Amino acid sequence: MVKQRYFDEGGTKMKRKTKMMWTAAALSVSLLAGCSGNDSVATSTSKKESANTASTQGTTQTSQVIEPHKGLNQPPVPIKIERTGPHDVNVEMTAQITDIEIDKGKIYKAWTFNGQAPGPLVVVNEGDTIHFTLKNMDPAIPHSMDFHAVHAAPSKDFANVQPNETGTFSYPANNPGVFMYHCGTSPVLAHIANGMHGTIIVKPKNGYPTDKSIDREFVLIQNEWYKYNDMNDFANGVPSHVVFSTKALKEGDRNTNGDTFTLKEHPLVAKVGDRIRIYVNNVGPNHVSSFHVVGTVFDDVYLDGNPANHLKGLQTVMLPASGGAVVEFTVTRPGNYPIVTHQFNDAQKGAVAILKVTETGEDDGKATMGH
Numbered sequence: 001m002v003k004q005r006y007f008d009e010g011g012t013k014m015k016r017k018t019k020m021m022w023t024a025a026a027l028s029v030s031l032l033a034g035c036s037g038n039d040s041v042a043t044s045t046s047k048k049e050s051a052n053t054a055s056t057q058g059t060t061q062t063s064q065v066i067e068p069h070k071g072l073n074q075p076p077v078p079i080k081i082e083r084t085g086p087h088d089v090n091v092e093m094t095a096q097i098t099d100i101e102i103d104k105g106k107i108y109k110a111w112t113f114n115g116q117a118p119g120p121l122v123v124v125n126e127g128d129t130i131h132f133t134l135k136n137m138d139p140a141i142p143h144s145m146d147f148h149a150v151h152a153a154p155s156k157d158f159a160n161v162q163p164n165e166t167g168t169f170s171y172p173a174n175n176p177g178v179f180m181y182h183c184g185t186s187p188v189l190a191h192i193a194n195g196m197h198g199t200i201i202v203k204p205k206n207g208y209p210t211d212k213s214i215d216r217e218f219v220l221i222q223n224e225w226y227k228y229n230d231m232n233d234f235a236n237g238v239p240s241h242v243v244f245s246t247k248a249l250k251e252g253d254r255n256t257n258g259d260t261f262t263l264k265e266h267p268l269v270a271k272v273g274d275r276i277r278i279y280v281n282n283v284g285p286n287h288v289s290s291f292h293v294v295g296t297v298f299d300d301v302y303l304d305g306n307p308a309n310h311l312k313g314l315q316t317v318m319l320p321a322s323g324g325a326v327v328e329f330t331v332t333r334p335g336n337y338p339i340v341t342h343q344f345n346d347a348q349k350g351a352v353a354i355l356k357v358t359e360t361g362e363d364d365g366k367a368t369m370g371h
Contacts, residue, residue, distance in 0.1 A: 074098050076114060090133070093135070098115035123200070123201045143160070143196065145169070157169050181197070208307050221246075221281050222351055241349050244351055263339075280326075282320070298314045300327075301325055
């Protein structure tokens with residue numbers, strides 16, 4: 001598991017700032033509201049028209065951590081997902097500031113959902129209505145939720161939730177697939193790049209035609225890390241780290257953060273002869289993923305995870321930023337199978353995971369190879 005430093009510094013109240021310290025680069029990007037176009041907080045539990053806010057770029061040369069976040073490391077909060085009826089699901093999440101170890105010894109003070117980056121996996125069924133609650137534990141900055149899996153009016157349904165407030169929204173999930181979610185608050189790029197992204201799976205009501213042949217399922221998410229809270233680097237630079245994480249589909253599965261080492265040192269494990277299904281999502285924010293498993297060919301691929309988008313016999317699946325897929329293949333021999341983005345400049349920065357295949361289907365404890 002990823003080692004993280006968790007300690008509760010307690011709640012921090014921020015005095016209202018009378019001056020926003022935007023740099024020119026941040027100001028230009030802030031005009032882009034992205035997918036969400038937030039202009040309302042009508043569904044927030046508080047009816048205040050304004051709340052304590054902070055500039056996402058109000059920093060010094062030596063530290064890009066904004067003042068209200070300094071010393072803040074909020075412990076992870078478990079996601080709450082509860083089915084309340086045949087087609088109704090309550091999902092409760094938090095927006096919070098939590099330290100994430102993205103490389104050995106390198107801590108990123110991430111803007112997160114529930115203290116994970118990427119955020120926790122959300123799984124619902126096609127035709128469900130999602131009743132979503134976001135509790136904003138960030139003392140300084142508004143946050144929101146943009147689910148790519150739903151049909152919604154962004155200005156209303158993806159509205160900002162102010163610091164220390166809670167918002168509740170409802171929307172139908174009528175399209176099956178593997179979708180990205182992210183904070184949609186302006187500047188969207190800053191919120192995603194700082195860690196506010198994740199995956200929602202909408203299971204097809206009639207399943208996939210290959211369901212009965214699957215032995216093991218995994219979730220893999222690719223994301224990028226840049227210079228800390230640096231809008232110029234987010235917009236114009238190249239990531240310092242490109243990484244994979246895995247999320248739990250069932251009890252006993254692991255939840256990891258996006259880092260360079262966990263899925264190499266503690267690989268995914270399967271048995272010789274297993275037919276594997278991977279739900280994969282590239283949450284970006286900027287790069288394309290050329291998703292590839294060394295040593296095999298994808299027998300079946302469902303682009304965006306939709307059963308209607310069925311392809312066969314692919315070596316690599318191209319995933320744009322936010323793109324998803326379901327990929328399936330069979331492992332025929334024991335050994336270590338590297339999982340990579342075949343854009344090797346990004347793989348070199350950490351986007352490599354290992355699938356270890358053994359005769360028993362258990363980890364034999366042997367070190368994984370380099371590749």
